[in-house]
Amino acid sequence: MNYLFSALKIVLPVGVLAAAGLGAYAIVLSKPEVPTQERPVELPGVRVATVTLEDVPLTVVSQGTVRPRTESQLVPEIAGQVIWVSPSFASGGFFEAGDPLLRIDPYDYQQAVVISRSQLAQARLRLAQEEAEAEVVRKEWTELGRGDATPLTLREPQLADARAAVAAAEAALDRAMRDLDRAEMTAPYAGRVRTKNVDVGQFLTVGSPVATIYAVDAAELRLPLPDGELAYLDLPLAYRGRREEAAGPRVTLRATFGGSAHTWQGRIVRTEAEIDPVSRMVHVVARVNDPYGPGSTPGRPPLAVGMFVEAEIQGRVARQVAVLPRAALRGRNQVIVVDDDQRLRFRDVTVFRSTTTSVIVSAGVSPGERVVVSPIEAATNGMRVAIVGDAEGS
Secondary structure (H helix, E strand, O other), rough: OOOHHHHHHHHHHHHHHHHHEEEHHHHHHHHOOOOOOOOOOOOOOEEEEEEOOEEEEEEEEEEEEEEEEEEEEEEEOOOEEEEOOOOOOOOOOEEEOOOEEEEOHHHHHHHHHHHHHHHHHHHHHHHHHHHHHHHHHHHHHHHHOOOOOOOOHHHHHHHHHHHHHHHHHHHHHHHHHHHHHOOEEOOOOOOOEEEOOOOOOOEOOOOOOOOOEEOOOOOEEEEEHHHHHHOOOOOOOOOOOOOOOOOOEEEEEEEOOOOEEEEEEEEEEEEEEEOOOOOEEHHHEEEEEEEOOOOOOOOOOOOOOOOHHHHHEEEEEEEEEEHHHHHHOOOEEEEEEEOOOOOEEEEEOEEEEOOOOOEEEEEEOOOOOOOOOOOOHHHHHHHEEEEEOOOOOO
């Protein structure tokens, strides 16, 4: 009896465990099959620009300050007291060529003309007397003289002295009349007064500056250009022995005056004589004709001397190039192209010109190709991507 009880204590737990295992196995075998699902692969999204080839006009931007083409300092050629000034002879006043600007008291110079005319008349009278006496001497020597007469006998030195006296008197009269004309200072050209230094009642000495004036027929700007930008312009070059001025590229000037933006048109007329040894800048000169004229735009202010403007110089035309956003360029000369299988392909290109917003590519891409313009991390050649947008290549 004890033996049977001991056997049951061993066999019963083993049987329970075996039954539980068989039940679990039956449950596993009877469960429905769950379909296997593959984990979707998320492709990185990129924005692209479609390549188109076009002719692109190039421009170069610079800045400069307007200055007069012709500027002069007026100085009197005679001394005297100022007795009259023109109403336009004031800072900022306009005048035309030949207009009187101021007058110096002419009294002393009028008297000098009278004296010079008297001296000329006396010299001519003396010359006439000497010519008459010389004629009498020649006749008497012809009738009574023997041999050759000396020049002194024929009064030739006296005649030469009288003729020289007449010439000196004529020169003195001419100088006196010129001094009288200089008592009125006239404008050498149509212009404007920059600074005025004298007024009525002031005594002037020869050579003392009375005003600074400048011409208003044209204004000029000195525009600095980096050496690398010269390749995009057709600049007029100065050669020894060639004096004519070649027509340079057009230039558009822009400035803000009185809260409004205004434009003027001009041309590049020359390059300056040297390259700046420090900045390596080449300076070109732009000219605008009739800067103080009203122009075709109502309300446009004059292009005044001293105004700071931005200049956009018209350059050459780049033929059949691709214009892409600046973000398309990777490194110095590489872009990423998306092929027909949506895979990335690194491509070396020839960069013709790059700015802060765009890059002009002259070789390395074809029309219709898609260039990546958005940032992409860990890009590798052949990596698949998804196109999420198209950006204009501009």
